[in-house]
Amino acid sequence: MLLAFLLVGAYAVVILRCWYAWKQLPEPRLSTDTPPAFFSVIIPVRNEAQNIISLLQDLERQQYPASHYEVIVVDDLSEDATSELVSQFQAQTRMPLTLLFLADFSGKRQKKAAVETGIQHAKGEWIACTDGDCRLSPQWLQTFNQIKQDQSPKMISGPVAYAPTQTLWQQLQALEFSALIGVGAASIAVQKPTMCNGANLAYEKAAFYEVNGFKGNEQVPSGDDEFLLHKIHQKYPGQIAFAKSSQAVVQTPAAATITQFLHQRVRWASKWKHYESLSSQALALVVLGANVAVLVVLLGAVFNYCSWGLLGIVLTTKIVPDALLLQQVLGLFGKKRLLSLLWFLQLVYVPYILITAFLGLRGKYQWKGRELRTA
Known part of the structure; x- marks a missing residue:
């Protein structure tokens, strides 16, 4: 006892x-005078036909200079109409949008390879990552850019919230997930980063290559976010920031079923033994x-x-x-x-x-x- x-x-x-530590985190104040960096938004997708158009519309509505960002969707062998919908959107939007097919690149498979392929084709000095089932605020990129200007980090971790939260099942997941976001943000604040989320993440492209990207943990299907966080922190201690702003929040749906939830959490837990x-x-x-x-x-x-x-x-x-x-x-x-x-x-x-x-x-x-x- x-x-x-x-x-x-x-x-x-x-x-x-x-x-x-959370209370000590700085909150960015957006300024129209902040010089814009060029962001390449990488979206690895697989079977996101129900969600991808809403995300692309959010990106189209960004309150950020259209000349300073591009969107790269990398399709990881989707079995639904994801790629067709992206192609249709691509034909009618003025937003710079590229669609890549992971199948076209020999030896490339799963999410890390999709992100890496997107980065290889990116024009931006900064990479911003999100997922195909997410929703973004119009100030998402502007907030990342402001933090880049204010704090000069190599990586920025952003907050992710579950939405909607109408049922008890969704609410319980949202509550637990919020605790993970809080602990991850606090660990960044004390310069001992432990976790972040690939649904809301930005980093300097040069830093990605400086730490050899995902090399060393290719055997772990997920972890494109946290392993990279640890590697960048090791190379550039004290240069990880957290976007403590409601305008930086990315919304993503909670697991629909208990089975889906358990598989998701087991996937997360399976990374623990590989942490250095x-x-x-x-x-x-x-x-x-x-x-x-x-x-x-x-x-x-x-x-x-x-x-x-x-x-x-x-x-x-x-x-x-x-x-x-x-x-x-x-x-x-x-x-x-x-x-x-x-x-x-x-x-x-x-x-x-x-x-x-x-x-x-x-x-x-x-x-x-x-x-x-x-x-």
């Missing part, structure tokens, strides 16, 4: 530090340890090894720091009402994280209609 309490206490200290960053490994162990501790104390209370009062203390020690951090992150997303679900989320979170941690060690999951395994 003492060990369990110490583990939860360590978790509380980490999350409180994240809460304080000690801070990332330590954070994963602290989170896992705290949730195991909650389960141990709960079982102890059920079987009369400890009091229910101790369980209440342990839960409060864990949840209060979570609430403080989430209040800040959800405020950025305009979703503070989701905080009321935090106690309920805790009940389902413990078994969920144990299951995904175990399955993540196996590294087997489905993604975009493919059966994949992380070596």
Whole structure:
């Protein structure tokens, strides 16, 4: 019981530090006088016929000089009408739009190869990445450019929020995902970056090549975002920024089913064993340890090894720091009402994280209609 309490206490200290670090993050103020950099927006897609046009329309509506950005869609063997829809949009838009087919490049497969192929054809000095099922604000590129001007980073990580959040299932996912965004942003603030999201990411093209891109983790199907984050931080410590701005928020849909959700989380968890960053490994162990501790104390209370009062203390020690951090992150997303679900989320979170941690060690999951395994 003492060990369990110490583990939860360590978790509380980490999350409180994240809460304080989040509050210290600078918020960009957009200025029309900021000189525009040229951005190449890379969108790797597979089977996004339902979403891709909305994303392209968002990019067409960017409040950014049309002469200073291009869009490159890289189709990863889609089995639906994704490429046809992009071609039709390409024919009627004035926005510089290129459609590439990964099948045309020998030996190229899956998302990392799609991103890398897009970068090889990019004209921009900066790369901005998002996914085919995302939605963007009109100030998305302008915000990235402002942060580039203000902070001179090599990489900018942006916030991602789940939308819509109409059902309880969507709301619980949005709440949990917001915590991940908050911890990732805070880790950047203390210059020990652990995580980011490829749905909202920008980096200097020269820096990508300076760290040899995705070389070294090709065996991991995903991780085009976090492995690159760690490599750029190692090469350029202190030159990672976080876009703490509601205008930089990218919206993406939550998993539609429990099966899809579990495969997504197993895919994420399967990357942990490949992290070379000690801070990332330590954070994963602290989170896992705290949730195991909650389960141990709960079982102890059920079987009369400890009091229910101790369980209440342990839960409060864990949840209060979570609430403080989430209040800040959800405020950025305009979703503070989701905080009321935090106690309920805790009940389902413990078994969920144990299951995904175990399955993540196996590294087997489905993604975009493919059966994949992380070596």
